[in-house]
Structure formats: structure tokens, C-alpha cells
Amino acid sequence: MMTTLLQRSSNLARISTSSLESSLCPHSFSLPRFGPRPSRLATSRRRPYATIKPGDLKDPKDPKDAEANINRKPVAGDEEKKGKAAPGFERLYDNAGPMSPQTTRNHEPLQSSKHSEQDPQSKAAPGLVNLYDKTGPMSPQTSDDPDSPQMSKLNKEEQEAVDRLMETLKKGLPASQSKLLEEAFHDMKRTGIPMEIRDVMNKLKDRPLDLATAAQLIRLTNKVGRQYAEKKMSEEDQNSSTSQKEESKSSISGDQGKKKKSGESSNFKEFTANMDTGTFLVTALVGYLLYRTVIPGENSKEITWQEFKTTFFDKGLVDKLTVLNRNRVRVDLHREATGRMYPESPAQHGNFRYYFSIGSVEAFERKLETAQNELDIPSSERIPVSYVDEVPWLSGLFSFAPTVLFIGGLYWLSRRAGGGGASGQSGIFGIGKSRAKKFNHETDINIRFKDVAGMDEAKAEIMEFVSFLKEPGQYQRLGAKIPRGALLSGPPGTGKTLLAKATAGESQVPFFSISGSEFVEIFVGVGASRVRDLFQNARKHAPCIIFIDEIDAVGKARGKGGFSGGNDEREGTLNQILTEMDGFNTSEQVIVLAGTNRPDVLDKALLRPGRFDRQISIDKPTMEGRKQIFRVHLGKIVTSENLDHLTGRLAALTPGFSGADIANCVNEAALIAARTSADKVAMTHFEQAIERVIGGLEKKSLVLNPEEKRTVAYHEAGHAICGWFFKYADPLLKVSIIPRGQGALGYAQLPPPRRRLPHER
């Protein structure tokens, strides 16, 4: 009886809490439970390739890429990308241009003065000579520099407004940006604003802001932003050249010089003059707010016809009337006369207007006519009336706002819902698009057959696909049809995905990877549409490999459990896969590989020749296979052990381990070594790792009392003695009374030395 138990294919005899309890009880007898829990062995396998996002051509975590970026030498084109002005703007920002920073008062007086003397166009028209010079009445408050006619300094009131605006903006901006903004405002206060902006602002004193002027204002503030960036750049340049000179003078060692240079180049990058959308919006916003702060919004007051008539019309103060949208009249007054008559009235300010409503244009015209007749105003002096249909731009904008918000919200939601599709379309509109991840064979797939240890037969079988993809002519010449696909089946973690990736890596073709479950969606028809899209995409990139992992999610036999009716969504998806695989013609170099742990549940139609012609079964590795897999994974680990001895021993200790378990075990050993601050990973670390993978986490908190310990020890010793002495028992490898995992208080490990034939069992 004991012999039979010990000869079971599993190799672990362990004592659990329940069996201990029962063994402590004198009247009951229980058998220990055998065998490791397969589920535990399969846990915590990692699949790093699945973490790469579809859009990423390179794995961001790949240290090689990072290194390549760091070591990348600057190329000639790099320089050009920095700070180059847009076509047509080259002169605007060079040192001779009107927007050039050197025209401000902080820089040397240069061409501008000469320029104004020499340039005939810059001379004022005869008779107006005095009007715009510094002493003239229309002369703006210019900067201190007499040679800087392009800039206009802000007056005290405006400067205060700018300060107030800055304080408000600073509250809503992150520290780094508010610092930049502060610098920009400080600069603006120091050097003033461009004359063009001043002109616009002056114009706006007399009329309201319209859309064209707002656009002009935005463009101008944009310019200021660029100018500021240019100026910073030139300042940086000057600083760097000065420091270089100083450096050469003090003849610092070459090494230091290099460091300094690299620092400069990074500084330079910060102030590129390219205007991105964010900067554009910020300048636009700042420009608008500045405008609103410096020039208070258009003030207006509603009055009645009677008030209009008695207060302004009868006193001859009305200059002009404008009928707006046929229902409202804007009153323009003679400002000076109004100011004299009503010194307290706001009507004397430039942007103040009175309005009154009218029932109809005809009635208004009649009333005006009568009023003018009453005053005996001659027809030549009658008040001019104009008619305007206008949409106030701000209210127009606001009327669109809900629509814009709605469309924007929909777009945003759809992007979130869709995640990202391989073909670039995402969101609701991309729901039927394939979710396959495309791996670029040049950058992403660096797995080769040498990285796949063991499974020589599987490799030989799949090699044929590689040679077909590399040299299709050789097969086509003889009229041979190439198999459409191969089904890789086997227990979890045996390297099916790895083999498929290695096939793509060897044949140097693109690799589309998708899981069967990714075809499944709640919407009917989506799965089929994704299959169509995947195959369409693959054909575009032919020659290529498609890998469908866990194909049983969609490829279960039709009409069996899992399908609930004739028109099931999954059935539709499977039908589409069948159709697509039939649809290839022999010259199309698209190979479909699929992986599954359950080949038995697959639909027979999938497995017929012409679809998955080849079925490659990948089993758990043998002793030799485990050795090779250990060798592959130990290559990444720092250890001073003899590799032949180590791999042999580890392979002997790990019967029943899959490739993924082995990879996990090696990684665990490295983690344990790192935890103990060891220099290298030693044999003891590997042993602990194997024990951990087999038995689970050591339960340090579970302290057995001496009585319990003795019972567990007797129990395990029983296994050990039987394993040791019985003729047909498997050899004893290890006995432990350290509690581990779920309720195991100890175990005896008796690995079978070889595979047993069924009649021996």
C-alpha cells in the first residue's frame, strides 16, 4: 500500500494541518496528501511582451533602447530642428528684423535709427512731420531708448493692471510656468509692448472688439511670445560664448569642457522658438486677459426713447445712430460736448455707449423724423442712421459652446472606451478594429530559436515555416502548397508563445499577437469584424505571422457547451476565422500560429488540412530539456557555480516544472540572493527558490509546539524510511518540517527518476 502511494506520479508527500490533527488523535488514521498543486506552479508567470502598448514600436523598458538613446550622437539634422523660424518669418526674428530683440532699449542702438533716416518710407507725410514724433500730440509713450520706436511702454495704470493679472494667473498655474510668466511680464513692463498691439488697443477705445481684431490681437501676442523666446535664446548664446571664452582663458581640462558643452546644448533646447499649441493657447489667453484688464470691457446702458430724446437728442449731443439687428439702436454722442454738459457722465469715455430698443425700424424712423421736424433740423444736418446686422462674437461663441462641448465629450468618451487599436483608429468608431499587437521584427522581436531551449522536434517542425517565409520560391517552384498554420498545444508555460515569437524573429517578419478572448465583445458581429480586420492588416504587411493565443476562447467546437444557440457571437467569430484561413491563396505569405492548452475542445473544422495543418504538441520539458532551459535563464544571472553541475542538479530537483516555472525559479533565486545582499547567486539560493516554488511561501508566523513538531517529524520520517528502503519506491530527495503554503506542515520529496510506462504505474 505504502509502495503504491510512493510510486504515484507526483513526488511530494506532505503533512497538512488536518492530517496532523488527525494523527495526533489516537483513534483516527489519515493518509498524507500527495503531489504539488499544479495551480501553484503556474502562478505568477509573467508575460512581459503583453505589457507593450500597441503604438509603441519599442519596448520602453528595454535597457538597450534606453542605452541607445543615451549614446546616440547628435546628427546634422538635429541642429536644424532647433529654433528655426517658420518660412517667411526668417527676417522677422533675425537681428535686423523689426521684432528683433535688439531693437529694445537694452541693446545697442543699431540699424533702426539709421534705418529710419535712410528709409524714405519711414518718413512722415509733409505736414504731418510733427504729429508722430516724440513731441507730437499723438506720440505714444515710448521706451527710454530713443532708437526703439517699435515698442511702447506701459503707463503706470497699465503696469498695475498687468501686476493684478499676473497675481490672478499665478494662482492657477504650476510654479514653473508661473515663474516663466512672471519673467515674461517683467520683461513686458521693462521693454513695453509692440507698437502694433498699442495701435490695436487704441483702436479698441472707440469700437468694440470684433472677431478679426481678436484674431489680430492673438497673432500679435503670439509674436511677443516668440520674441521673448528668441531673446532668451540670444541671451543664452551670449552667456555661453562668454563662458566659453572664460573657459579657454582659464584652460580647464578637456573633460570639463565637454561637460560644460553638453550642459549648454540642453539649455539651448529649452528655449526653442517653435510655438506649440499649448504655448499658443497660453499666449492667446494672456493676450485676451491683458486686453480685458488694460481696457475695461465695453460699458453700456439701456435707456428709453424718451430719455434719449430729452437728455441727448433735444440738446444736440447725438453724433450718430446705429440700428443693430433691426431691434436696437446704439447712440454715438459728441463726446466733448457731452463732457461739457454732463461732466459726471460716463458717456464721455471712449468705450461707453447708450442703447435703446425699438419695436420696428419703420416706427423708429417715423419717430425720429417727427422729432427732427419738431426741432426744424435741416435735412443736410440730420442725424446719420446706419443699419448693422451683427452677431456679438462672444455670444456667438457661447451659443456654439454646448455643441462643441457635446461633440468634444463624445469624442473623449469614445477614445476612452476604445483604448487604442492596432490600426490607429480607436474609440467607438474603432470597436470593430483588431486589437492585435504588432511587433516590429527589426526592433521588438529579438527572440531567436537559440533562446527557446529544448523542444527540438517542435523547432524542427516550425523551421519549415521559417524557410517558407524566407524563400517562398523554392516551394512554389515545385508546386508545393505551404501549410497555412500550425497549432501549438501543450500545458501552460511550456513556451508556445515563445516559440511563435522566435519563429517571427528568425524569419524577420512582422508578428501580430492577439489573444482569442480579445475577439469576444458584448456586441454582436464585433468579433467577426475584428478577425476580418486582423487578416486584412496582416495581408497588408505580408509576409508576416499571426499568433492567436488561447484560441480555445473562440475556437470551441460548435454546438457544444459554451455556445448557446445557432447565432452565437463566438460562433460567428469562429466562422470568420475559418473563412479567412480559407481565403488565403497559396502565394500569400501569411502564416497563422495558434496556441492552446485544450486542443481536445477545438472545433474539428479548425484542424482540418488547409487551416491548422500542423499540430505541434509541446510537452513539459524532460530532464535534458530542463537543463537546457536552466542554461538559457542562468545566462542572465550572476553566479560563480559550475554551470554543468548547477544545471544538472537543478534539473534533477525540478521534475514536472514547465519552462515558465524554471524561469520563475531562477528569478526567485536571484531575488533571494539580492535580499540577503549576496554578491552572487549560490546553490542555496536556488534550493530555497525551488522549495518556495514547490511548497509555497515559508510560514514563519506558524510556530509549532514541540509536541506538534515531533509528530510532524515522525510522519515525514515515515515517508523517508519507506522511500529509502522499499524496492519500488522513488528515491528520497528531501524531507522538511518547515510549514509552507496552505496548511502544509512538512513534506518529503520523492521525485521519480524517469517517466513511467502505464503498465508500471
Ligand SMILES: Nc1ncnc2c1ncn2[C@@H]1O[C@H](COP(=O)(O)OP(=O)(O)OP(=O)(O)O)[C@@H](O)[C@H]1O
Ligand atoms: N523552452 C523554453 N526555453 C526558454 N524559456 C522558456 C521555455 N519555455 C518557457 N519559457 C519561459 O516561460 C515563459 C512563458 O512561456 P510562454 O508564455 O511561451 O508559455 P505558453 O506556453 O505560451 O503559456 P500559455 O499557454 O499559458 O500561454 C517564457 O517567457 C520563457 O521565459
